[in-house]
Amino acid sequence: MDEGLKSELQKHGVFVIPFEELYNWGRKNSIWPLQFGLACCAIEMIASAASRYDLARFGAEVFRATPRQADLMIVAGTVTKKMASNVVRLWNQMPEPKYCIAMGACAISGGPFKDGYNVLKGIDRYVPVDVHIPGCPPRPEALIHAIMTLQRKIAGQHLEKEARPRWYDKTATTEFPMPAYGARDLEPPANREIWQPPRAYRDVTLDEVGKK
Amino acid sequence: MESIEKLKEAVVNAVAGATVEIVNSTPAAQQPALLVDREHVFAVAGFLKDAPGLQLDFCSCVTGVDYLEAGHIEVVYHLYSVALKHGPVVLKVRTPRALDDCHVPSLTPVWRGCEFQEREAYDLFGVKFDGHPDLRRILMWDEFEDFPMRKDYEPPKDYEWEPTPHDATLDRARDASGIVPPSAIEEADKAKKK
Numbered sequence: 001m002d003e004g005l006k007s008e009l010q011k012h013g014v015f016v017i018p019f020e021e022l023y024n025w026g027r028k029n030s031i032w033p034l035q036f037g038l039a040c041c042a043i044e045m046i047a048s049a050a051s052r053y054d055l056a057r058f059g060a061e062v063f064r065a066t067p068r069q070a071d072l073m074i075v076a077g078t079v080t081k082k083m084a085s086n087v088v089r090l091w092n093q094m095p096e097p098k099y100c101i102a103m104g105a106c107a108i109s110g111g112p113f114k115d116g117y118n119v120l121k122g123i124d125r126y127v128p129v130d131v132h133i134p135g136c137p138p139r140p141e142a143l144i145h146a147i148m149t150l151q152r153k154i155a156g157q158h159l160e161k162e163a164r165p166r167w168y169d170k171t172a173t174t175e176f177p178m179p180a181y182g183a184r185d186l187e188p189p190a191n192r193e194i195w196q197p198p199r200a201y202r203d204v205t206l207d208e209v210g211k212k
Numbered sequence: 213m214e215s216i217e218k219l220k221e222a223v224v225n226a227v228a229g230a231t232v233e234i235v236n237s238t239p240a241a242q243q244p245a246l247l248v249d250r251e252h253v254f255a256v257a258g259f260l261k262d263a264p265g266l267q268l269d270f271c272s273c274v275t276g277v278d279y280l281e282a283g284h285i286e287v288v289y290h291l292y293s294v295a296l297k298h299g300p301v302v303l304k305v306r307t308p309r310a311l312d313d314c315h316v317p318s319l320t321p322v323w324r325g326c327e328f329q330e331r332e333a334y335d336l337f338g339v340k341f342d343g344h345p346d347l348r349r350i351l352m353w354d355e356f357e358d359f360p361m362r363k364d365y366e367p368p369k370d371y372e373w374e375p376t377p378h379d380a381t382l383d384r385a386r387d388a389s390g391i392v393p394p395s396a397i398e399e400a401d402k403a404k405k406k
Contacts, residue, residue, distance in 0.1 A: 081353075082351075082352065082353050109372075110372075114372065115367075115371075116367075117358075117360040117365070117367045117368075118351070118352065118360070121370065121372050181353040181354070181355040181356070182355065182356075183355060183356065183357040183358075184356070184357065184358055184368050185368035185370065189368065189370045190370075197372065
């Protein structure tokens, strides 16, 4: 539809928008986060929801204490290996459509504990993350920015055809395997379907050289 | 409280057969400790807790120290007296670090507060505490088999690439991700040309 005509109609109180846009507009302005925190980032998350930063302005103030009622999982804090399978279980228990924000250095990469034996090197090893927020911990403004980024992502999602989201794709998996406690590490150490180990740009494997 | 030398004398007089030594492994801290053999440490602990004039009724900290070269693990107890407001007295006991002989008597029957901290020392150092009421792992999961605070602990091979890896870090990152270093690729190219 022509943008000029659209705005002309709006002046007369007539709004013409695609159904998809209306649907996404509703969804993006009522994101209900799952109420759980793992470490100090959770304190910033609480501050974001409280009066000073007021996450309610973005429609995301209804923190639910059950995954069955939540749309958004904010992984706020250090995910220890012992906790990782429980986080994946919570994610699996959430109904679609669901989104995940990895908040803080620990949740996105292990942070200062990356070299340790007990901390998961980023929750994106097991759960598909929509928005990563760096920071240690990120300020409430950063979390609000992440929510806004997520809102833009939701607004841009199409409900049909190839671009349709995960939950409209019957073949896509909505159940992510929980890691088991192994003798030395979690098994498997990462879900390789959604996560690949990062590589230095100057490293090339022998196989790749052969292909060239 | 009297000096550490007098304390040692009192302990030796009270507990027959106990080998007590004054060690000062961290001179900067100016905090000499009583090193007691593991056969008698339980009796010594009982004495320290109940002796009038000492009454060390509070164990604030239990920790392990791994001495890899010397081949022993030291368990350190920090004791205070709430009743008499003095302390700390540092009580140490050593055990060989080989897993089949790595055990010391638990002091949980003496100081109830040792329970979780001894579990932590067991979890991270593999020291078994004989007579502990509930010796399980406390931080790592039950299926875990290593003792990560031991100096010969080898972490799992999931070391990740970082933006500017170099030297040992680069080797570790390559080793973990199965990436072949460029020098090996050059050698393979040379071999092909031949």
